[in-house]
Amino acid sequence: MKGEGDRQANSGRFQGGAARLGGPEGGWKTGFAGAAAYVPRVISQETPMSIFTRLKQDHDRQRELIAQLCETEGDSEGRRDLWPQLFKELEAHALAEEQIFYAALMEKPDGTEKARHSVAEHKEMSDIAEELSEMAFSSSGWLTRFKTLAHKVIHHVDEEEEEVFPKAEDLFDEAKADTLEGAFDVRKEKELAAL
Numbered sequence: 001m002k003g004e005g006d007r008q009a010n011s012g013r014f015q016g017g018a019a020r021l022g023g024p025e026g027g028w029k030t031g032f033a034g035a036a037a038y039v040p041r042v043i044s045q046e047t048p049m050s051i052f053t054r055l056k057q058d059h060d061r062q063r064e065l066i067a068q069l070c071e072t073e074g075d076s077e078g079r080r081d082l083w084p085q086l087f088k089e090l091e092a093h094a095l096a097e098e099q100i101f102y103a104a105l106m107e108k109p110d111g112t113e114k115a116r117h118s119v120a121e122h123k124e125m126s127d128i129a130e131e132l133s134e135m136a137f138s139s140s141g142w143l144t145r146f147k148t149l150a151h152k153v154i155h156h157v158d159e160e161e162e163e164v165f166p167k168a169e170d171l172f173d174e175a176k177a178d179t180l181e182g183a184f185d186v187r188k189e190k191e192l193a194a195l
């Protein structure tokens with residue numbers, strides 16, 4: 001059970017929550033071209049989760065997998081191992097995010113526009129991911145197409161964190177943000193199991 005101090009610690013704006021996710025060392029070191037240098041930020045075990053910190057945790061995993069995949073070549077062991085992980089992560093995250101987070105945001109008149117925009121981007125990313133899954137890893141075009149997907153994913157998660165989550169924080173109270181976090185986890189597990 002959370003104490004009063006914990007509740008207060010978790011009641012800040014999303015920007016405050018983001019600051020708790022990691023020190024100044026987190027983030028892109030050399031821009032997208034140097035994607036391999038991405039240093040994921042770590043969430044403290046003691047940090048209480050809200051839907052916002054939970055979704056950002058997935059985003060950081062996606063950034064990490066993308067950086068690793070950008071370093072792979074052809075039909076290699078690395079690409080065979082990493083691509084299915086990213087594919088499942090992107091699909092399950094987007095579906096659970098739509099069914100739990102965006103469904104709640106859609107109920108708020110002031111959140112509808114951002115929800116519709118994000119869901120449209122999910123569809124666009126999902127179509128490219130399906131296309132990549134059907135391409136041979138050895139194809140010369142695989143990495144080019146993958147980089148198109150990578151740019152779209154990075155743009156999308158940055159936009160969610162910088163624009164959508166602050167807006168949702170205005171619209172959801174703390175209890176709602178906590179409830180959505182639990183529901184998201186349950187839903188994502190089900191989506192992963194179905195892939």
Ligand SMILES: [Fe+2]
Pocket residue numbers: 094097118122156160
């Ligand atoms: Fe999303």
Ligand SMILES: [Fe+2]
Pocket residue numbers: 055059093097157160
């Ligand atoms: Fe997301």
